[in-house]
Amino acid sequence: MAESIKDKVAIVGMGCTQFGERWDTGLEDLVIEAAYEAYEDAGIEPKDIQAAWIGTMFNTTAAGTLASPLKLGSIPCTRVENACGTGHEALRNACYALIAKAFDLVLALGVEKMKDTGFGGIATGPTTSGTEAWRPTYFYGVSPPTRYALAATRYFAKYGLSPEQGKRVLAKISVKSHYYGARNPRAHLRREITEEQVMKAPIISWPLGLFDCCGVTDGAAAAILCRAEDAKNFRDDYVVFKGLGAASGPGMGKVLTTYDFTWWDETEGAVRQAYEQAGIKDPRKEIDLVEVHDCFSIAELIATESLFLCERGKYKEQMSDINAYYVEGEMPVNTSGGLKSFGHPIGASGCRETFESYKQIQGKAQEPSRQKKRWKTDKKLALAHNQGGHPGKFACNVTVVGLP
Amino acid sequence: MTGIISYGAYIPIYRMNRELLAQVWGSAVGRGEKAVANFDEDTITMAVEASIDALGGMERQADGLYFASTTPPYREKQCASIVAAALDFPADREFFTADFTNSLRAGTSALKAGFEAVKSGMAKKVIIAGADCRIPAPDSEFESLFGDGAAAFVLGDSDIAVEIEGTYTTYSEFIDTWRREKDAYLLTWEDRFIFEEGYEKHLPCSIEGLMAKHKLTKKDFSKFVFYAPDARRHAAMARRLGLAPKEVQEPLFDQVGHTGCALAPMMLVAALEEAKPGDRILLANYSDGADAFSLRVTEQIEKIKGRRGIKHHLNSKLMLANYGKYLRFRDLMEWQAERRPSDISSLTSLWRERNQFLRFHGGKCRRCGTIQHPIQRVCAVCQAKDDYEEIRLSDKKGTVFSFAMDERAMVKDLPNVSGVVDLDGGGRCYGMLTDREPEKIEVGMKVEMTLRNLHDGSGIHNYCWKPRPIRA
Numbered sequence: 001m002a003e004s005i006k007d008k009v010a011i012v013g014m015g016c017t018q019f020g021e022r023w024d025t026g027l028e029d030l031v032i033e034a035a036y037e038a039y040e041d042a043g044i045e046p047k048d049i050q051a052a053w054i055g056t057m058f059n060t061t062a063a064g065t066l067a068s069p070l071k072l073g074s075i076p077c078t079r080v081e082n083a084c085g086t087g088h089e090a091l092r093n094a095c096y097a098l099i100a101k102a103f104d105l106v107l108a109l110g111v112e113k114m115k116d117t118g119f120g121g122i123a124t125g126p127t128t129s130g131t132e133a134w135r136p137t138y139f140y141g142v143s144p145p146t147r148y149a150l151a152a153t154r155y156f157a158k159y160g161l162s163p164e165q166g167k168r169v170l171a172k173i174s175v176k177s178h179y180y181g182a183r184n185p186r187a188h189l190r191r192e193i194t195e196e197q198v199m200k201a202p203i204i205s206w207p208l209g210l211f212d213c214c215g216v217t218d219g220a221a222a223a224i225l226c227r228a229e230d231a232k233n234f235r236d237d238y239v240v241f242k243g244l245g246a247a248s249g250p251g252m253g254k255v256l257t258t259y260d261f262t263w264w265d266e267t268e269g270a271v272r273q274a275y276e277q278a279g280i281k282d283p284r285k286e287i288d289l290v291e292v293h294d295c296f297s298i299a300e301l302i303a304t305e306s307l308f309l310c311e312r313g314k315y316k317e318q319m320s321d322i323n324a325y326y327v328e329g330e331m332p333v334n335t336s337g338g339l340k341s342f343g344h345p346i347g348a349s350g351c352r353e354t355f356e357s358y359k360q361i362q363g364k365a366q367e368p369s370r371q372k373k374r375w376k377t378d379k380k381l382a383l384a385h386n387q388g389g390h391p392g393k394f395a396c397n398v399t400v401v402g403l404p
Numbered sequence: 405m406t407g408i409i410s411y412g413a414y415i416p417i418y419r420m421n422r423e424l425l426a427q428v429w430g431s432a433v434g435r436g437e438k439a440v441a442n443f444d445e446d447t448i449t450m451a452v453e454a455s456i457d458a459l460g461g462m463e464r465q466a467d468g469l470y471f472a473s474t475t476p477p478y479r480e481k482q483c484a485s486i487v488a489a490a491l492d493f494p495a496d497r498e499f500f501t502a503d504f505t506n507s508l509r510a511g512t513s514a515l516k517a518g519f520e521a522v523k524s525g526m527a528k529k530v531i532i533a534g535a536d537c538r539i540p541a542p543d544s545e546f547e548s549l550f551g552d553g554a555a556a557f558v559l560g561d562s563d564i565a566v567e568i569e570g571t572y573t574t575y576s577e578f579i580d581t582w583r584r585e586k587d588a589y590l591l592t593w594e595d596r597f598i599f600e601e602g603y604e605k606h607l608p609c610s611i612e613g614l615m616a617k618h619k620l621t622k623k624d625f626s627k628f629v630f631y632a633p634d635a636r637r638h639a640a641m642a643r644r645l646g647l648a649p650k651e652v653q654e655p656l657f658d659q660v661g662h663t664g665c666a667l668a669p670m671m672l673v674a675a676l677e678e679a680k681p682g683d684r685i686l687l688a689n690y691s692d693g694a695d696a697f698s699l700r701v702t703e704q705i706e707k708i709k710g711r712r713g714i715k716h717h718l719n720s721k722l723m724l725a726n727y728g729k730y731l732r733f734r735d736l737m738e739w740q741a742e743r744r745p746s747d748i749s750s751l752t753s754l755w756r757e758r759n760q761f762l763r764f765h766g767g768k769c770r771r772c773g774t775i776q777h778p779i780q781r782v783c784a785v786c787q788a789k790d791d792y793e794e795i796r797l798s799d800k801k802g803t804v805f806s807f808a809m810d811e812r813a814m815v816k817d818l819p820n821v822s823g824v825v826d827l828d829g830g831g832r833c834y835g836m837l838t839d840r841e842p843e844k845i846e847v848g849m850k851v852e853m854t855l856r857n858l859h860d861g862s863g864i865h866n867y868c869w870k871p872r873p874i875r876a
Contacts, residue, residue: 119743121812136749137761137858137868138778139834141813146822149808154824157806157847206809206819206842252784254834255776257826261806 004277007404009095010231010238013042013224016355019188019343022218027059027113028069030345034220035070035109042224042234049224050103051076055090055110056347057083066109082248083388084295086110087350088397091223092244098227105230110352111220112345121145121204121216139254145205145213145296147390152207152298154261159313163207169316170297171198174211176325177294177334181341183367188215188343212297217343221351223358228404237362242381243280243400245273253392262313266394267306267385274398275308278381283308284331287400288375289360289382291353294338303385304333307398327372335360335370350386350397357382357401379403406523407559407699408566410708412457413673414450414535414554415660415717416441417839417875418733420724422548428727429543435635436658438551440724441537443733443816444838444856447473447554448483448867451533452490452855454556456799457712458531462558464492464796467527468500470518472510472534474664476503477857477865487533490855490867492763492796500527508581508631508691510534510665511555516695518559519568529560536664539734541589549634551661555669565704566676566685568697572614575693578602603633603690607641610694611686618698620684622646625698629653629675630688631668659718665691672699674714679705712875720875722841732816744814747861754866759794764853764869766831767792775831797853798869802827804849809842825851825871839872850874 015037017030025033031054039046052075054066062079066072082089087110094108114122122144156166175195181187193211201210224234231238247269253259271283280286290309294300301315309331310318318324327335336342336356339349356365361380365371379402387396418441422434441450451471469491471484484501493499504510504517511534518530535554540546559568580598581590592598607630615621628651632638635657642652653675656663663670668689675685679701687697712720724730731737759765760778767779770793772786777797782789802825813820821837823845837845838856851871858866 117743135757135761136754136861136864136866138757140747140858140866140868141815141820141836142822143810143813146808146810146813146820149810150806150822150824153808153847154806203809203811203819205811208808250784252776252780254824255778255780255832256774256784257805257830257832259832261824 005095005099005244006242006277006279007228007240009098009225009241010228011223011354011358011401012226012231012234012238013038013044014222014355014358015041016186016221016352017219018186019217019219019345021115023115025218027065027111030111030113030218030220031066031069031109034111034222035107038107038222038224044105044224044234046070046072048105049075049107050105051097052107052109053090053094054079055081055086055350056112057081057086058112058346065111082395084293084344084346085350085386085388085395085397086347087221087352088384088386088399089350091351091354091399092246092397094225095241095244098225105224105226107222107224108351109220109222110348110350112347113218114216114345115218143205144390145208148296148298149205149208151261151302151391155298155302156207158260158262159316161316167199167207168195169319170212170301171195172319172322173294173297173300174198174340176322177338177340180335180370181337183370184337184342185366187337187341188217189337189341208296208298214295214339215341215343217345219343219345219348219352221348221355223351223354239358239361239401240404241399242402243274243276243278243398245270245277245398246396247273248395249393251389251393259392261391262302264302264306264391264394264396266396267303267387267398270396270398271307274400278400280381280400286376287331287381287383289335289357289372290331290333291336291338291356291384292333293349293385293387294334294340295344297340300334300338307383307385309333327370328374332372335372350384353384353386354399354401357384361401361403405564405567406519406561407564407568408557409529409560409563410458410460410462410558410565411673411676411713412454412459412556412711413670413713413717414453414457415439415714416445416450416552417720417722418442418724419721420730424724424727425548434548438661439553440730440733441552442839444858444870445537446477446857446865447475447535447537448477448486448865449855449857450535450537450552450554451487451556454535454554455487455491455531455533458556458558459491460710464494466493466529466531467498468521469493469531469533470502470504470514472504472514472532472665473536474505474508474510475537476505486867489758489762492798508665509689509693509695511669512687512689512695512697515557515669516571516573519571522559522561529558532557532559534666534669536666538664539589542736546590549657549662551663553660553663553666553670555666555673557669563704564702565708567700567702569700570614570618570698572610572617572696573693574606574610574613576606578606578692599633599637603637604641606694607631607688607690608645610696611645611688614686614696614698620698624684625651625686626683627651627653627675627679627685629668629671629685631690634662670714676705677713677715681705716876722839729817742814747859749861749864749866751864754864761868764796764798765794766797768795775827777831777833797827797831797833800827800829800831801850801852801874802833802871804845804847804851805832806847807837807845809845821845823851823871833871835868835870837872838870839875844873
């Protein structure tokens with residue numbers, strides 16, 4: 001009989017590199033930086049690690065990407081990949097190995113070195129993942145911003161927003177992301193912006209402009225995990241998993257006319273699992289902090305709705321008080337700066353989101369103005385949403401962590 | 405009776421005002437404008453367009469397809485077979501395809517060969533599609549003169565709208581314009597020589613030959629459709645033949661340009677658009693000798709309706725904003741090296757998925773009826789496995805459900821407009837909108853499908869169907 005993951009696995013140490021354009025830092029350096037911070041945080045030695053999971057999209061072998069720089073010895077080392085949802089996938093797989101009692105102490109690490117390519121943004125051109133691989137004509141040249149712009153256009157049309165009105169709603173989200181990025185020392189983009197700057201920024205893929213798009217960033221984040229009953233051996237302020245939802249959709253958004261781009265079924269599927277495991281009945285009353293996968297401003301908006309954190313189609317109304325989504329508001333979202341400002345190294349983001357939850361719960365958000373002080377319950381529930389793919393074809397993970 | 409059942413034409417949506425060339429080169433202003441193929445068009449895609457126009461709603465049943473062009477996208481590899489597949493003619497039965505090339509007479513050569521195939525009884529229905537997209541040397545007279553376009557005819561032995569009464573052909577080894585294997589641009593000789601000894605001698609010769617052979621005189625024809633190398637020579641030939649202006653089919657130089665081997669066929673389409681039952685039309689074409697045809701219009705011509713032909717295509721246009729766009733479209737310069745990965749393709753994948761991409765078939769689930777593209781072996785709605793029929797989607801119109809306009813894409817014409825399109829009758833497809841004005845794209849816009857070359861990755865022309873706003 002399947003059981004909920006609630007309170008079974010603990011995070012006892014985490015590390016996260018400086019995010020940014022790390023010209024002088026290679027992939028191996030990023031891995032080492034994140035892993036050793038996590039070791040130190042957990043108070044362990046590298047030799048204590050019994051198995052490891054590495055999440056990366058662009059680097060193919062676990063041995064080369066993780067075991068080699070960290071000199072982990074001859075232990076199981078697994079690479080997982082779910083496009084931009086890779087980071088959470090590494091955590092999730094590590095959790096279940098612990099529950100199976102195959103290991104007692106494991107490392108999960110997400111990393112991506114994005115800035116060695118010689119160009120800005122992420123390459124378009126032939127697609128290189130999943131069933132679209134080597135299809136020379138289908139889905140050719142569709143950039144990530146374009147994939148999300150399709151959702152923005154549709155959201156505007158469905159809810160009767162003019163492009164100006166729609167872009168202004170999205171602009172408020174980006175302003176918030178930059179507000180927190182500016183207050184987060186490890187974030188990539190650390191400058192506050194105004195709504196007018198967002199509105200006037202060059203278009204990347206209409207209707208999305210420059211400030212609607214996340215940074216292309218180098219970075220890594222790592223977690224040391226053990227079963228909850230062993231966590232006290234490492235620290236008192238450990239954090240436990242309350243729910244781990246995962247959903248890979250069939251990707252029929254561009255095939256079936258019933259798909260409308262303004263609601264993400266995979267997010268709904270994953271979060272329903274997570275809420276059920278965690279025993280969450282009313283997320284708006286129980287969840288304290290949310291990190292959503294905001295690779296684009298529209299992604300934050302639709303994710304917030306699809307996670308049942310606001311009513312469907314009501315993001316705009318609830319944004320009439322933008323403070324609702326700030327750190328001491330009713331439903332704080334992306335107080336780290338999000339993928340938008342913290343940056344988005346593909347394989348790292350899921351682990352990095354969980355790093356934010358972990359540090360906030362421990363009261364270690366570094367910059368005081370960013371630290372959550374009032375919590376709805378003593379469980380301090382923080383949700384992180386990580387997804388790979390694009391509207392119409394997602395693999396989504398939702399993680400809820402909190403105090404035991 | 406043997407002849408033309410239906411006709412169609414294609415003129416690319418983009419036009420270049422010849423003033424643009426005068427601005428760029430500081431030369432004298434040429435008259436009018438010329439048609440310029442979009443960056444994703446070539447003679448295969450234009451031939452497909454003209455053929456679709458000619459076929460109208462006809463069943464895709466025929467015995468052959470002849471493709472004519474001096475600028476086939478492949479130098480080795482037949483183009484007619486690609487055109488036939490894109491048009492979704494069945495490939496599991498007898499069907500004759502052939503390319504006619506290397507001569508400005510290729511269009512009428514194909515027409516004559518098709519006529520002979522039907523007349524001999526070897527074929528009952530043959531499609532003739534001629535297209536040219538000749539790249540003139542920058543700052544040359546040819547640059548102002550040349551335009552891009554296509555024409556197509558459905559030939560057959562019943563329901564004839566234009567009977568082909570007779571033909572007459574001469575050949576000549578005469579050289580006037582030519583290209584060797586590695587020549588990027590046309591070579592030519594002093595114009596007075598090539599026109600006086602070539603065009604002006606051979607064309608009248610074939611016309612006289614036709615009349616003598618079929619015991620016809622000038623008075624038997626109501627319209628003369630004849631090739632000319634340019635407008636001045638066309639007018640001179642009309643004078644030489646002693647024709648009144650109303651007897652002469654206007655050439656397309658001022659509106660479309662010299663469309664190579666498609667010029668005479670396109671002029672014929674323009675003539676047929678105005679033709680009345682009983683009219684007799686003389687068609688003459690020149691190069692490497694000359695062809696002449698005697699054509700008789702029947703009552704059936706009245707039944708050909710809804711063709712875009714020349715007239716509608718002429719009125720549906722977008723002006724090229726600048727010469728730079730043209731340089732991009734035809735890839736006429738060395739560009740700054742692209743730092744992003746270049747396009748790649750897979751012949752294996754193209755072949756394996758030819759039905760759903762080149763023929764643009766979707767799968768219609770036999771259990772729940774849902775139309776899906778690309779074809780899903782397991783139905784996305786009812787999960788029925790391998791229980792679908794293939795249906796052609798290329799002739800469906802659709803509605804833009806959502807769109808995005810990428811300003812950073814690696815395409816020759818930014819922005820790259822991506823659209824999710826819901827097709828009339830069911831099914832959704834995804835593609836890049838072409839022949840579009842970005843500021844006019846909106847949710848709910850009606851679109852139709854057009855075959856285009858998506859990219860040239862791995863040295864392959866990667867054809868696929870793109871949505872475009874419905875051409876007026």
